Amino acid sequence: MTPNNESFEGAINKIAVRSLMENRRSIKPADFSDQRVQDEIVWQMLSNANWAPTHGMTEPWRFFVYTDAAKLRLGKRLAKIYEQITTPELRKPAKAEKLIANAERSSHLIVIAMKRQASEKIPEIEEVQAVACAVQNLHLTATAFGVGGYWSSGAAICSEQLRDHLGLSNKDCVLGLFYVGYPKTEWPKGCRSPIEDKVVWRAD
Ligand SMILES: Cc1cc2nc3c(=O)[nH]c(=O)nc-3n(C[C@H](O)[C@H](O)[C@H](O)COP(=O)(O)O)c2cc1C
Secondary structure, eight states: OOHHHHHHHHHHHHHHHHHHHHHOOBOOGGGBOSOOOOHHHHHHHHHHHTTSOOGGGOOOEEEEEEEHHHHHHHHHHHHHHHHHHSOTTTOOHHHHHHHHHHHHHOSEEEEEEEOOOTTOOSOHHHHHHHHHHHHHHHHHHHHHTTOEEEEEOOTTTTSHHHHHHTTOOTTSEEEEEEEEEOBSSOOOOOOOOOGGGGOOOOOO
8 A cells, every 4th residue: 555545544444533533423222123133343442442542540430231031120129219319208209110112122232331540549439430431432332323312311311210129339429321223214413513712722
């Protein structure tokens, strides 16, 4: 390959990376088809998540994957947790039903958790940030495979009850649930306000 060709390939790759980021979309279970996502794809998502940056090499991301009968049980457990933690005045049956329906409609559910370092040397916020980086890797990989998903962070999901059920300690925390499935609709388009509005750039 000539040097010119190499730089051309490099440019194409950069465009591909940008396009992957731009096309990463939150797609909800109501928009999933019945098609099951292959376990191998979910493993690719998880294994790319594992390459997230990590201060002090604590690698604090933990994932609990549920599919088939297990995802249905998790949906029901979340509905029960919702009922337990919500005061009767605020309780809405539709919310509990949605947690069950979301599990039914998804191919896989991935609980996203942060495992606290035993020494607690690294600030907790940095551990949460590292997990968020891991989830971005996971989500981008799903996008590359044409798999939809979304990070949900409702109160029942991020509850102490779910954390305890997973066998995590009270220093750890559940940061959300990543719903996985193939979209049945056209891949949605996203939008963002200009980056120039969010940057301060100084050279003096
Ligand atoms: C930490 C985190 C938590 C989120 N929790 C929820 C949630 O509980 N419910 C929800 O509808 N979307 C949730 N989202 C997804 C956002 O709604 C979504 O990213 C946003 O609408 C932008 O859409 P896009 O991801 O397709 O670009 C969450 C996203 C992040 C990063």
